[in-house]
Structure formats: C-alpha cells, structure tokens
Amino acid sequence: MKFNLCVPIPIKYTSIKEVRPIIEKAIKSKPDLIELRFDYISNIKTLSKEFVRDLLNIIHPHAAVIFTLRDSSEGGLLKMHQRERFKILKMLIETKSDYLDIEMNTDKNILGEIINLALQNEVRIIFSYHNFEKTLTFDESIQLVQNFNEKLTQELSLNSKLLEDIIYKVIFTAQNFEDNLIPLKLCKELSNSNQKIISFCMGPLGIFSRIMCVLTGSFLTYTSLEEKTAPGQINISIMREFYSLILNNC
Numbered sequence: 001m002k003f004n005l006c007v008p009i010p011i012k013y014t015s016i017k018e019v020r021p022i023i024e025k026a027i028k029s030k031p032d033l034i035e036l037r038f039d040y041i042s043n044i045k046t047l048s049k050e051f052v053r054d055l056l057n058i059i060h061p062h063a064a065v066i067f068t069l070r071d072s073s074e075g076g077l078l079k080m081h082q083r084e085r086f087k088i089l090k091m092l093i094e095t096k097s098d099y100l101d102i103e104m105n106t107d108k109n110i111l112g113e114i115i116n117l118a119l120q121n122e123v124r125i126i127f128s129y130h131n132f133e134k135t136l137t138f139d140e141s142i143q144l145v146q147n148f149n150e151k152l153t154q155e156l157s158l159n160s161k162l163l164e165d166i167i168y169k170v171i172f173t174a175q176n177f178e179d180n181l182i183p184l185k186l187c188k189e190l191s192n193s194n195q196k197i198i199s200f201c202m203g204p205l206g207i208f209s210r211i212m213c214v215l216t217g218s219f220l221t222y223t224s225l226e227e228k229t230a231p232g233q234i235n236i237s238i239m240r241e242f243y244s245l246i247l248n249n250c
Contacts, residue, residue: 152166
C-alpha cells in the first residue's frame with residue numbers, strides 16, 4: 001500500500017550553511033514530501049528568492065516540497081499584514097515548489113490572485129483549515145469543504161476540472177478518542193469521491209488518526225524529525241515502525 005509521509009522543517013534562518021544540515025538529515029529519512037515552514041523565520045525581510053531556490057535545489061529530486069507561510073490565526077509564528085504576506089507567498093510560488101499550503105480563510109481577493117499565480121507556475125495548492133480547540137462533527141466537516149468548494153467555483157470561478165487537482169487539509173484537535181473517527185470518515189468519504197484530502201486530529205488524543213489517516217485515504221500524514229511543528233507529531237522512523245507492524249510493509 002502506497003502512502004505519503006511528510007516531514008515539516010521550521011526554517012528559522014536564511015543562511016544555507018545553517019539550514020542545509022537539517023534538510024540533509026531529513027532527506028536521509030526518505031520522506032515523500034518535505035514541508036518548509038517559513039513562518040518560523042525571525043526576520044522575514046531577509047527571505048530571498050535565491051535562498052528559496054537553493055533550498056529547492058537541495059531537496060529535489062529526493063522529495064516533493066510544500067511551502068508554508070502559516071497565518072498567525074491558524075498557528076503561524078509571524079504576525080503580518082495580509083498584503084505583506086501576499087508578496088512573500090507570490091515570491092514562494094514563483095520559485096516553483098511542488099505545493100503551496102494556504103488557509104481557506106484567506107481574503108478572497110488575495111486567494112484569487114494566489115490561485116491564478118499558482119496555475120501559471122504549475123504549483124498545486126493545499127487549502128487548509130486548522131481548529132486548535134475541538135473536532136467538528138462529520139456533517140460540519142463535510143459542510144466546511146462544500147462551502148469552500150462553492151466559494152472556489154462561484155466566487156473565484158474555478159472550473160470543476162481544476163478542483164480535482166487541489167488538496168483539502170482539514171485538521172482538528174481531539175478532545176477524546178472518539179474524535180479520531182471524524183477525520184478518518186472524512187478521508188474515506190472524500191477520497192472515494194476522487195477529492196484529495198488530508199485530515200487528522202492534533203494533540204495526544206489525536207495520534208491514532210495521525211497514524212491511520214493515510215490508510216483511509218488521506219493524501220499524506222505529517223511526521224517529525226527533530227523539532228515538532230504541531231502537537232502530536234510522531235518521529236518518522238517510529239511512524240514507519242507502526243506501518244511495518246500494521247501492514248508488514250515499510
């Protein structure tokens with residue numbers, strides 16, 4: 001059974017000399033994807049297109065790359081004006097990563113510009129939603145995706161063919177073990193409809209769904225290397241051991 005493991009790396013410095021060792025260590029763990037979290041940078045003004053391209057050159061062709069500049073409203077470490085953030089997102093897209101993660105709640109006008117720019121540069125978009133307090137019901141989760149689908153088609157005029165190429169990322173926080181069922185059911189439902197989806201619960205009580213989501217249709221699950229970028233992340237080597245025991249396949 002094929003499934004994707006992603007290792008997120010917080011980019012804190014804009015010096016290749018300082019960042020290269022952690023990236024090379026991540027590559028040795030053989031993930032399918034590496035997510036670069038640019039919202040960890042202490043001084044975002046030092047981020048340049050040349051630095052970002054150097055990062056891509058190190059990672060490709062060993063793994064696909066997700067660029068993320070997480071908004072502070074959904075766990076990002078930088079507080080930025082939307083237009084300033086848009087300029088950086090535009091620059092990240094123009095360097096042609098494989099994927100860009102952007103929040104569903106992004107301003108509609110900015111979202112439209114990001115979508116058009118991503119299409120021009122053949123960058124696939126992950127539209128994400130994070131709830132750090134609770135897990136929605138299954139019906140609420142489906143409605144969340146459907147509402148955003150309507151926003152893309154009706155307000156931003158995205159055609160149905162392009163919808164097949166996007167990825168939804170719907171992340172909750174588990175308050176009890178039963179909450180794990182919601183993202184697993186969501187993955188099964190949407191993947192059976194040929195919609196790419198990433199969904200699981202954060203936190204200690206959500207670890208079960210982090211492990212099992214790829215077995216019910218999630219496009220990927222996030223693991224850790226040294227530093228966790230979200231509560232409940234599991235080291236990639238330990239995650240592989242789980243799958244080896246469950247599937248007799250690592």
